[in-house]
Amino acid sequence: MMTAKEVNFRQRVEALVAHIPPKRVMSYGQIAALCGNARAARIVGGIAHYGDLSLPWHRVVHRDGKLARGYPGGINGHKQVLESEGVHVDGVYRIDIRALLWFPDERENRE
Template sequence: MTHQSFTIRVIEAIHSIPRGRVATYGQIAGMAGNLRAARQVARILHTCSHSEGLPWHRVVNREGRIALRVSQGYEDQKRLLENEGVEFDGTGRIDLERFLLGSGSDIGAGSLRAKETD
């Protein structure tokens, strides 16, 4: 792994999430080299989403739910994900087996899973 800052690696990981897929905060932290930094990923999303043009809406919590409250952008995030084909069940949960980055037919899924278990 290069000596890039954690923030830069998080930004790159978020940019790598394709349309119609989601990643969890912890998954992004792992991709950036620190599995225990999910809260720091949330902070980076909050401070850098606009300036870095991040697809912030593709990051969800480990339960497959949007972490934002309704008054803080929940509906915007849900609408953006639905526009990309991501589906929610009746409780507002995304099926991570179907839509999580690294599941299904994603290219490079094996390398992503390897990083998650390191």
């Protein structure tokens, strides 16, 4: 019997996504890795679709910085949400992930 202490992968993903601060983004693979399975990047995407939609999934993008596809409202809506956060999105729906990629270890106070 599985130990009840062992929380589902989904539980960790949702918690992590919920802690992503504004103007910061994370990749699906990174989230998966921090949750214990670097290969479960696709699962994170699945959770985004079937999981809690109230979470800031708009702060989750591809490893290359490109925006995801199945976002509610389309990639176009995703772009606008990010810009609303203050994140610049170029014409190819790509962001400077190298600067915006966030790590949970970083101190929130950074200004």
